[in-house]
Every structure is written in C-alpha cells, then in structure tokens.
Amino acid sequence: MRSFDDEVTLTIDGMDSKSRGIARMDGYVVFVPGALVGETILAKFVERRKHYGVATIKSILKSSDYRVPPKCEYYEACGGCDLQHASYDYQLSAKEHLIGEAITRIGKWPNVIIEPIVPSPQVWGYRNKAIIHTRYQKNQKKLGYFARGTHEVIDIKRCPVLDPLLNDLYNLMRDVIEHSDVTFYDERSSNGLLRHVVMRSSLSSRKTLMAWILSRKPKRSEMDELKRISTQLINRQSSNLQGIIVNINISKGNFVWGPETFLLAGDEINLRERLGAFELSYNVSDFFQVNVPQAYNICKTVSKHIADNSRVLELYAGVGTITCFLASICENVVAVEEWQPACKSLSLNIAKNGLSNVLVACGKAEDVVFNKIDGDFDAIVLDPPRTGCHKDVLTFIGKIRPSKIVYVSCNPVTLARDGKVLMDMGYKPVNLLPLDMFPQTSHVECVTLMTRTSQTTGGNHKLDEKDISASKL
Structure with a gap:
C-alpha cells in the first residue's frame, strides 16, 4: 500500500x-x-x-x-461552482450520466425513457439570486461566498453566473457597507450584527431587492446606520433597487432566514416576474427558481403531463409558479406550502392572475396531507427540496393512489430513492426530462412522470375547510 x-x-x-x-x-x-x-x-x-x-x-x-479555462478568477477557492473547468457540452453529458447512474444504481428503475437534457438558454449571467456572507475573520471584514467545504469567506468582487444587475448592486453595496460602522458577524463568538446580504433580481422587470440578515435586533445607533446606508443605496440605484428589507435571525444554525422581516428603505417588498401568460410576485425570502427561462420550461413540461386531469394536489408549491399553470388547465387545485411568506405570495399570485379554482393550504406537506386533506386526486405534483419528500408524504400517496404523479426534482439521488418507494407502491416511471437549471455546477433539475400500474376505486375529493389554514380564492 x-x-x-x-x-x-x-x-x-x-x-x-x-x-x-x-x-x-x-x-x-x-x-x-x-x-x-x-x-x-x-x-x-x-x-x-x-x-x-x-x-x-x-x-x-x-x-x-x-x-476549458475557468471564467471566474475565484473558481479554485469558491464553493459556488464546480464545473467551470469543463466545456458546456461536457457539463450536459455529465449531468445526463449522473441522472442515469442515480436511477439505475440507487433507484433500480426499469426501462424509463430519459429524454435529452434541455440546455440552459444562458450559461453565464443567468442566476437571479445571491446570498452574500458577511463575516469578521482574521481581524477583517469579508464579503463573498464560502470556500468549498468551509465557512471561510472568499472575498469576491464579481460572480460570472450572476445576473449583471446583481453584480452591479453587489459592488455598490460592498463599497457602502465596507465604509460603514455596521459590524460583521463572527461565528466563533456570535458577535457582530450583519450575517448575510441577500439580493434578488427580476428578468422581466429588471428590478432588484436586497435584504440585510441580522444576528439580533439592532441597537438604535445600528438601526440609524443601516437606514443611512440603505437610503444611500436606494438613491444611487434609484432605477433598479426597489426596496431593502431587514430580517432578524437569532438562531445559530445555517438557515439564512429568521421569523421577523420589515421594509427599511424603498417602497416595495416584492419582485414581479413573468412566465408565459402569468405574472408572479415574490418576496426576497421566498423560493423562486434562479433560472427563469428554465423555470418556464419546467412549468410547460408539468402542464403537458397534467393536461387531462381535473383534480390536482400540488405539494411544496412555493409562490405558485407551477400552480398558476395547473389552475389554468385543471378543474381545481389544492396547493400546499410550508413557508408562511411564500403562502402569502402564492395567494396573491392566484388572485392577481384571475384564478378562482385553487385552495391554498399553509403548513408542512407531511402534516397537511394527513391531518387536513381527505379524498382522492387524479394527480399529484411534487416539487420538494434537495432532501426529497418526507416519508409521510410518500405514505399518503400510497394511501390515496392517484393515477399520475409528476415529480420535479433538483437532486437525482433523492429522486431515485423516492421513485423506488413509489414503484413499490405500484407506480411506473414513464418519462424523465432533465433540464440544466444550474450551468457551471453539477446540479440538475428533472421532471419525471409516473403512472399507476393498477386501478383502484376511491371516494370523491374532499377538503375540510374548517380545519385548514387556507384561503379559497
């Protein structure tokens, strides 16, 4: 050896x-x-x-x-991208291979049709969201992304996968915050006020939002300083920056957002984005796909699979990106979302697009399906986080046995695992479409259609509106 x-x-x-x-x-x-x-x-x-x-x-x-030579000067150290050293053709081929490996070796799926991967319309400058970490390390203020596998901040000046609007906002924010009295967070001591800066942009409106993520409630002098620099940013970015939000997160974990949020400067807390016929609003803390043209392709693919179904349950609905497409072609939709701000955005988006056949249920998917929903659905649409579906969600699906499942996944490993569970319940994977949502990284999105292999008889769809935290619109 x-x-x-x-x-x-x-x-x-x-x-x-x-x-x-x-x-x-x-x-x-x-x-x-x-x-x-x-x-x-x-x-x-x-x-x-x-x-x-x-x-x-x-x-x-x-x-x-x-x-190929990496385009980013921070690529070797930064943990944001991991395939900039490969040509785009190689990236697409590698992602198709990773999906095939996951579903055959982990999921042991039989004879599913894997469609050719859909390339991203943009391979640089596509990303509409950035989480900038602000840390006090080695006696210095540092802004940027975490180094690969660590919480050591790489002090970046520009990110080539970000929307150019966000790069411009980042450099302006960086100049303002570094010359301010705002203290940066120290993970070892838990001292310092500012933990992260989150920036979002809209492809259709070309507007931006920003949030200061604080480790605690600011003192009066700290709030005055935040207001001063926020007003300065709004004035210098008057044509693009719509609002600056404060979020307070006192937890010691890695989750970015805390429960308290308020508008500090500007006049808008939501961005507006257009996907096809629908205009969608979302808050800076809401989940919204980072690559808008590919998000539109996902919605069209899901709609194609769901087109002949009248009653649909959508779990992990977010702000209603897919929900609007479903509601436009189905008799009725129940949309379930856990994050409270996203539930508000979801209800707003359903109303503003004139859709009256959606019931919004706010709560964890695994709690809502067993405690607040009773009856049958023709189809279920799943769009879970990278960790995949909660086991109770899969158990619920096995209980009500819809004829069709459409699973939107950003992690082939958990897709393969959950798909195997669904196959054991009598479902067959029919079609899998990969979409490159995240160029320059190894991540890939998939839309999978699964159909029931045996027929069952169920009752009519019911929803107990007295027990559900929902709004019928």
Whole structure:
C-alpha cells in the first residue's frame, strides 16, 4: 500500500454526483476534484479511508479535450461552482450520466425513457439570486461566498453566473457597507450584527431587492446606520433597487432566514416576474427558481403531463409558479406550502392572475396531507427540496393512489430513492426530462412522470375547510 504522502499517477474513468473525477487503484476508489473523464493526472492524497480516498491534482499529464479555462478568477477557492473547468457540452453529458447512474444504481428503475437534457438558454449571467456572507475573520471584514467545504469567506468582487444587475448592486453595496460602522458577524463568538446580504433580481422587470440578515435586533445607533446606508443605496440605484428589507435571525444554525422581516428603505417588498401568460410576485425570502427561462420550461413540461386531469394536489408549491399553470388547465387545485411568506405570495399570485379554482393550504406537506386533506386526486405534483419528500408524504400517496404523479426534482439521488418507494407502491416511471437549471455546477433539475400500474376505486375529493389554514380564492 502506498503511503499517504505518495504522489500517484491516476487515469480518470468516471465522475461522481459532486462532479469529482473517479479513478481506481487495484479496486481502490479515488475521488479527484477538478479532474475530467479521460484525463491522466499526477495526484496527491489528502484523505484516505478503508474503501476510498480523496486526492488533489498536482499536474495534468494528459488533458481532456473538454477542459476549458475557468471564467471566474475565484473558481479554485469558491464553493459556488464546480464545473467551470469543463466545456458546456461536457457539463450536459455529465449531468445526463449522473441522472442515469442515480436511477439505475440507487433507484433500480426499469426501462424509463430519459429524454435529452434541455440546455440552459444562458450559461453565464443567468442566476437571479445571491446570498452574500458577511463575516469578521482574521481581524477583517469579508464579503463573498464560502470556500468549498468551509465557512471561510472568499472575498469576491464579481460572480460570472450572476445576473449583471446583481453584480452591479453587489459592488455598490460592498463599497457602502465596507465604509460603514455596521459590524460583521463572527461565528466563533456570535458577535457582530450583519450575517448575510441577500439580493434578488427580476428578468422581466429588471428590478432588484436586497435584504440585510441580522444576528439580533439592532441597537438604535445600528438601526440609524443601516437606514443611512440603505437610503444611500436606494438613491444611487434609484432605477433598479426597489426596496431593502431587514430580517432578524437569532438562531445559530445555517438557515439564512429568521421569523421577523420589515421594509427599511424603498417602497416595495416584492419582485414581479413573468412566465408565459402569468405574472408572479415574490418576496426576497421566498423560493423562486434562479433560472427563469428554465423555470418556464419546467412549468410547460408539468402542464403537458397534467393536461387531462381535473383534480390536482400540488405539494411544496412555493409562490405558485407551477400552480398558476395547473389552475389554468385543471378543474381545481389544492396547493400546499410550508413557508408562511411564500403562502402569502402564492395567494396573491392566484388572485392577481384571475384564478378562482385553487385552495391554498399553509403548513408542512407531511402534516397537511394527513391531518387536513381527505379524498382522492387524479394527480399529484411534487416539487420538494434537495432532501426529497418526507416519508409521510410518500405514505399518503400510497394511501390515496392517484393515477399520475409528476415529480420535479433538483437532486437525482433523492429522486431515485423516492421513485423506488413509489414503484413499490405500484407506480411506473414513464418519462424523465432533465433540464440544466444550474450551468457551471453539477446540479440538475428533472421532471419525471409516473403512472399507476393498477386501478383502484376511491371516494370523491374532499377538503375540510374548517380545519385548514387556507384561503379559497
């Protein structure tokens, strides 16, 4: 066995779900970040375990034809992107491969049709959201993204995957905040006021919103300083920046948002975005897809699968992006969303688009389906977070057995896992469409259609409106 400090020559013959290259030494698996399939490299181990190791590239002995220079000067350190060193053709091929690996090896799905991946209309400057971390580290204020695998802030000046509007706002905000008296958060001591800055932009209106995420309620002098610099930002970005929000998050965890939010400067707390025939409003804290043209493609794909169904249950509905499309073609829709601000945006979006056949239920999907919903649906639409569906949600689906399930996923691994559970309940995956929502990264979105393989008889759809936290619009 070679020693930990040895340099080794490796040939990369695969890629894992984190876009790391995979090599093998007499059956021993080695993961190499930044290596591409077909390359031969000189590598050095940084971690060795019983069944696998992790190595870094010392030099590339044989380079892939698909290797390209990264566009971002912070790419090697930043944790935001992991495929900038690969051509876009390679990125698409790699994502198709990762999906195939997940559904065959983890899910063991039989004979599902995997459509060719839908490329992103934009591969740079597409992202409409940025979470900027503000930390006091090494006796300095730092703004930027976390370094890969750490909470060490990389002090960036610009991000090439961000909407140019957000890059302009970021640099203006950076100049203002660095010359202010606002203190940055120190994770070790929990001291300091400002934890994050969140920025959002609209593709259709070309407007932006911003939020200061604070570690505690500000003192009067701190609030005065925040108001001063916020007013300065609004004045300097008067044509684009609609509003600046304060959010207070006293928790010690990694979740960005706290429960208290208020408008500090400007006159608007919502952005407006257009997808097809629908105009959607959303708050700076709401979930909204970061790549709007691809979000539209997702909505059209889901609509195509759902077109012949009259009663639909949508879980993890967000602000109603998919809901509006469903309501325009279905008899009625029940839309379930957990995040309270998103529920308000969802209700607003249903009303402003003139849709009167949607019932909004606010609460965790796993709680709502068992405690507040009774009856049958023709179809269920799922759009869960990366962790996938809660087990109680899958149990509920097995109980009511709709004829059709459309599963929108941003994680092939949890899609494969949940799909296997649904197959055990009598469902068959029919079609899977990958969409590249996140160019320059290894993440990929999928829309999967599953149909019931056996017929069951159920009752009529019911909803107990007295027990549900909902508004019929």
